[in-house]
Amino acid sequence: MYKLGSEIVKRAYNFNAGPSALPEIVLQQAQEELLNFRDTGMSVMELSHRSKEFETIHNEAQSLLKELLNIPENYEILFLQGGASLQFTMVPMNFLNGNEIGNYVLTGVWSEKALKEAKILGRATTVAASTKEENYSRIPNLSELIVSPEDAYLHITSNNTIYGTQWKDFPETKDSMLIADMSSDILSKPLPIERFAMIYAGAQKNLGPSGVTVVIVRKDLLEKVSSSSIPTVLRYDTHAINNSLYNTPPTFSIYMLNKVLHWVKDLGGVKEIATANEIKASLLYDVIDQSNGFYRGHAEKDSRSLMNVTFQLPTNELDKKFLAEAKEAGFIGLNGHRSVGGCRASLYNAVPYEACKALQQFMIMFKEENQTN
């Protein structure tokens, strides 16, 4: 709830899969200074990307991310455009030379797309493991992965929004050549950054609004970018050399990202966030587990995502009824992805405990009213 002039406005219970909820206080701050950023007489959107004011925002966002995720000095932080979809092609374009092999773990549609783009480029690829035959209801065990010291990298999708699965531990690879699409769970918990060669994430779930893509890349990888036929704007080294100012960046998205990072820091950092995320998710998983099969989770228990809780009801009709009544009650974005159906509640960092609690209560009430035995 917040006050706009004399009006009290209730915030929606926003469970969107992304773009998704942003911290209310971040939006309030952005609103306050929207026409006059730090007494410049300009909106932050009207600043030159080469001005001192924007440089401060940009560098602040980089150092905050370093601090919050404990990122060592030998990593570059880049702010790019194009979302994870552009990273799917930039990764093999930059890091697979000659006959080098990209090794992919398939845990859902997004991993499949990442693999597909490496193939479109004509690069050599292999599949370390896939749980497709189980409708991606789990993350493979680390022991199931077929990896080789010859792999140029091992690519994973750390959280799978559609299926509601999430990696709990990360594989060790030779020379730590693990590359992860963390679009939907970056900043939700502490990370062993040293195991990763690169992490990339579209901002629109845990980091801010859509329009900016965060890349954390180990510096030695940039030397691998050798082919002279890579378009300048698609080379990671171009953006590293230019501190992500090779071309005009999405300045407002980076400004919002910076504010969200400040908010995480003010809350106490990613450890605190991780605890809050566990509590929020368990509110819903507890209802599922205690429902005697009324709510059926899509993900296997030890692969469950703290970000996306996916479940179905006993019949399609009950799914529809649940979604209709939830919508009526003010819950936004609970429809499951069409490829698995059912329901999905996305509980990203900025979704408040109160919204999860309200959904828990709604789920309990709906079960009581609709269970047949």
Place this chain on the structure above:
Amino acid sequence: MYKLGSEIVKRAYNFNAGPSALPEIVLQQAQEELLNFRDTGMSVMELSHRSKEFETIHNEAQSLLKELLNIPENYEILFLQGGASLQFTMVPMNFLNGNEIGNYVLTGVWSEKALKEAKILGRATTVAASTKEENYSRIPNLSELIVSPEDAYLHITSNNTIYGTQWKDFPETKDSMLIADMSSDILSKPLPIERFAMIYAGAQKNLGPSGVTVVIVRKDLLEKVSSSSIPTVLRYDTHAINNSLYNTPPTFSIYMLNKVLHWVKDLGGVKEIATANEIKASLLYDVIDQSNGFYRGHAEKDSRSLMNVTFQLPTNELDKKFLAEAKEAGFIGLNGHRSVGGCRASLYNAVPYEACKALQQFMIMFKEENQTN
């Protein structure tokens, strides 16, 4: 000037080259609804890009652009990411097959970059004309262009921000295969759209904040995109088929674009805007022409840009003094690009007449105080 609570805030005289000034009323509207878009209880940034609310914004922006620029039905309007820099590679990647030749007119650094990216891809290119030896102080005459019916396309940069030059008329090409980077003057005047195969523009000058790139492309071109080795997200047909929702779009930038388009419509359309732009630019060009050489325009008169007025003073010291005093007086963004030096005033659509008038007065006063004879 606007009122924030009890505070009166003066808007800066913003002559930034981009990102640049936005209409004050657009910013006010955005501010008002930043936490609660149309009674959803959510910020527009928190909406799903697949929600009805966002779809409305997205489709409204497309139809407004069609209406304002009088774009025929056989063109697609796409909202992409990555700025003109990504278009530099997407154009040859999509439209030069086999030995087809891309023909480029060089009128500045941005045209050079566009050509360079075609070459990096290993595509065949040629140069229709270049004014580089004249430090890009003019646009070539149409009669100077070396074009051939064999060209796959002719590429131009319609306005050159660094040098302050602008195309006044556009070449006729076989099958109207003209492709233009209009990042810095789209929507500043009516356009003969039928002559163009494609127009692209980063939004951050006349269209809105940075983060979204507008592409207007004739539908028959999409059939030329045949190579199976083009990354999915870099294919124009991918975005056309998916109405620019193949992946998560920069929703807030598109929302702002839509508001800016409404603002142009409310002002009476691009003809009205063009008249206003002529009046604004002539305020400054008149001072230059009547200064007896105190202010020296970089661009030749018949190539002068209405968007970017570039000029130098008699000495480097006077340039510096002018820029320092102008900054002191509240004029933002007047430094010329480092490659030509001197001063530059960018007068995009949203720069108000009052700001240009104030700069004119300042220039007159500065000349009176500093001319030696």
